[in-house]
Amino acid sequence: MRHQHFIAILLFLSFSWFCKGQYEFSGHIDIKNWEGDVYLSIVKDYRKISGIYPEQIISKTSPDTLGYFTFSGNNLSSQNNIYRIHIDSCPDETKDIAHFAGHCINSKEVLFVANNSDTITLPFTFDQEMFCSVTSTNEKANTFIKIDSLKELMRYEFGSYRSQANWDLNAKKWFKKFQEYGQQLDEPLAELYSYAFLSNRSKDLYTYYLNDLDHTNYYNDLLQRLQTTYPNQPYTEQYKKELAADYFLIHKSQEETSSKWIYLLASLFLISLLINIYLFISKKKIASQKQVTSTSLTKQEQKILDLILQNRTNKEIASEIFISVSTVKTHINNIYKKLNVTNRDEVKSLYKTT
Structure with a gap:
């Protein structure tokens, strides 16, 4: 028995x-x-x-x-x-x-x-x-059904008045509401349901999501909750990889922006450097030519140079200093050689620059 x-x-x-x-x-x-x-x-x-x-x-x-x-x-x-x-x-x-x-x-x-x-x-x-x-x-x-009810309320508020100001206010409000509500439900899978909705790359909310990701700790905290509650689930690994990819996207964008500024500043610096080098060389050349003017020209050549700068013709110069036109031409050729120029315009340009 x-x-x-x-x-x-x-x-x-x-x-x-x-x-x-x-x-x-x-x-x-x-x-x-x-x-x-x-x-x-x-x-x-x-x-x-x-x-x-x-x-x-x-x-x-x-x-x-x-x-x-x-x-x-x-x-x-x-x-x-x-x-x-x-x-x-x-x-x-x-x-x-x-x-x-x-x-x-x-x-x-x-x-x-x-x-x-x-x-x-x-x-x-x-x-x-x-x-x-x-x-x-x-x-x-019931968690998904409760979140779906929130989605409907959110769509209604976003659609009530279409403006950028209204969009910004509602995005900030509803992101926070979904996050707080998800934590109250005490079910990380429900939070993933909200996350999939808010971080959808094909939706307008995605831009705000990236900004929110960059400025709040909520998403890292959710990862910790998933790792604690569902350590071996594919949801957790998928979320971890997506989070890392989105952080990379944010930082890459920030680095590209920084790089653009660096390239711009470097370009401006290079242009400034080249201009300064050019001015330095020009100044040095002018100083050298001035030195030639003051030391190499004879008194007669200096007189002829002054008259050239006064726009006098060869004939006028010859009459002014009582020499022949051919002698004037000889002096002028010597002046050109000493000043490293080839014509009157270059002589005048050199004088104006100095």
Whole structure:
């Protein structure tokens, strides 16, 4: 008898242990508007958090005649992950085209946080699921729906008045609100959901995100929370790499700006240096020519030089100092050689410069 009781206890304990790792995700769809299978996906890449990606699908089921469906089993991770349930109305022969790059206009989805032990009841319909409640044994399951509600409020405020001033004020306000709210939820995966939205490179918010990243410690703190809560998850490694890439982008931009200023200042310095060298050489040349003028010219040549500078002709010079025109020409040629010039214009230019 004791032996039978012992076996019964073992069977009970074994059954309890086996059932402990069971999950069950159930919900309902409107079969009048939506036909076909329902898919369960695990999202490992938070940049593909919304959409249809065949590589993420882990299970599918068909709703019953009333539209109810259930996913159950014990093959999920015991750690929280991001899951998505979706249905689409695309025919099988066009799904590859309709689901290109994850986009599908004929689909509905619900995102939630869960693990292998959770029982979750999803909204009655996929329509406007962001305003519904997800009933779950996991208190973190609702986090994405709460953040989606914040997104709607944010879009409304940004769209109320389109101006740069309004945009700047709202960006600062909503970045802070998302960050504070994410920390209150105490679920780093929910913060990643907000981060993926705010740091999307194809959106206007990306510029403000880079500025925020450069001036706040929030993003490094989030990395620490992820490393503590999800040390071995791909989300953490992906976030770490993206953060490093964005910091590199910021610093590279700052370095390029600094380099531009350095190149500009260096160019101005070089131009200034060349001008000073030119002026120095010119001044030295002029000083040398002045020295030649004062020491090498004879008294007669000096008189003729003065008359040249007064714009006198050869004939006028000859009449002024009582010599022949040919003698004037000889003196002028000697002056040219001594001053290292070739004509009267150069003589006058030299005199004006001095």
